[in-house]
Amino acid sequence: MSNQIPAKRERIIGRFDGAEGGPLLIAIGAMHGNEPAGVLAVEQLLEMLAFERINRPDFMYRGRFVGVIGNRQAYAKKRRFIQEDLNRSLSPDRVAALKAEGELQDEELEAYELTQTIRAEISNYQPSHVVVLDLHTTTADGGVFSIVDDSPGARAIALDLRAPVILGMLDGISGTSLHYFTTANLGVSTVSLVFESGQHDDPLSVDRAVSALVKTMRSIGSVHPRDVEGRHDDILKASTEGLPYLVRFALSHSITVEDKFIMRPGYRNFDPIKKDEHLADDANGEVLSPKDGLIVMPLYQKQGDDGFFIVDEL
Numbered sequence: 612m613s614n615q616i617p618a619k620r621e622r623i624i625g626r627f628d629g630a631e632g633g634p635l636l637i638a639i640g641a642m643h644g645n646e647p648a649g650v651l652a653v654e655q656l657l658e659m660l661a662f663e664r665i666n667r668p669d670f671m672y673r674g675r676f677v678g679v680i681g682n683r684q685a686y687a688k689k690r691r692f693i694q695e696d697l698n699r700s701l702s703p704d705r706v707a708a709l710k711a712e713g714e715l716q717d718e719e720l721e722a723y724e725l726t727q728t729i730r731a732e733i734s735n736y737q738p739s740h741v742v743v744l745d746l747h748t749t750t751a752d753g754g755v756f757s758i759v760d761d762s763p764g765a766r767a768i769a770l771d772l773r774a775p776v777i778l779g780m781l782d783g784i785s786g787t788s789l790h791y792f793t794t795a796n797l798g799v800s801t802v803s804l805v806f807e808s809g810q811h812d813d814p815l816s817v818d819r820a821v822s823a824l825v826k827t828m829r830s831i832g833s834v835h836p837r838d839v840e841g842r843h844d845d846i847l848k849a850s851t852e853g854l855p856y857l858v859r860f861a862l863s864h865s866i867t868v869e870d871k872f873i874m875r876p877g878y879r880n881f882d883p884i885k886k887d888e889h890l891a892d893d894a895n896g897e898v899l900s901p902k903d904g905l906i907v908m909p910l911y912q913k914q915g916d917d918g919f920f921i922v923d924e925l
């Protein structure tokens with residue numbers, strides 16, 4: 612592994628092949644270009660795996676691990692996206708209609724290349740099942756949690772990460788990685804989850820993403836529990852003290868640039884909010900909370916399609 616970071620990165624960050632067959636674990640970093648933690652975590656993990664293989668003869672990996680960059684163009688520019696949010700552009704119908712590679716631009720090109728790359732990895736390896744871990748960070752503090760569809764497989768992996776798990780989010784948004792990387796759409800047994808590892812530029816966000824990857828490898832049987840250090844459990848536990856265990860999506864506050872949405876300062880992920888609480892301001896005046904609940908992903912950056920989400924504790 613080279614430590615140099617070229618101006619424009621290859622889509623594939625790297626691969627690690629186990630001596631035994633097993634699941635294909637695909638980690639996506641920088642689905643949003645201003646979120647480098649996932650890419651850095653994949654690089655660290657690839658180095659850790661290579662080190663284990665050389666220094667520990669009894670280290671065993673089952674399956675294959677592949678790390679990919681989500682939005683290459685936005686990552687090169689350190690922006691969330693170029694024209695539109697890649698993680699809202701992945702609805703299966705829309706991606707299937709993207710054909711003329713030479714004429715595609717911006718996020719359409721990214722969506723096409725990313726999905727083609729992952730499909731090629733699957734067809735090369737022919738795994739019995741696929742696990743997609745999409746690594747993100749947030750602008751607000753307290754943002755260590757996972758988002759899953761309601762499948763038992765994804766929920767089990769997410770609960771083992773010991774960070775809050777958000778269910779039902781797929782009803783509130785569309786075109787995300789969780790909508791695209793499904794068994795029905797890929798034709799192979801697939802489990803997908805999103806892991807949010809903290810604030811964009813917090814170095815701990817990289818450590819937490821590494822720990823989430825290692826714990827996922829343990830959950831899916833790619834590494835033996837004896838080979839997983841306790842610090843990976845500790846680092847996630849320490850970051851989620853006092854946060855709820857399981858929550859369900861209630862509503863999202865969608866915005867456009869014309870709304871001139873400005874979140875009021877100080878909100879952290881999973882802060883309790885009350886109905887009619889003054890959460891933000893926009894072109895029409897005050898934005899009040901429609902209900903009691905917990906706030907998630909309050910928007911403190913310029914680019915974004917959602918001002919905030921509200922979830923209910925289960």
Ligand SMILES: [Zn+2]
Nearest residue numbers: 643646747748
């Ligand atoms: Zn993100």
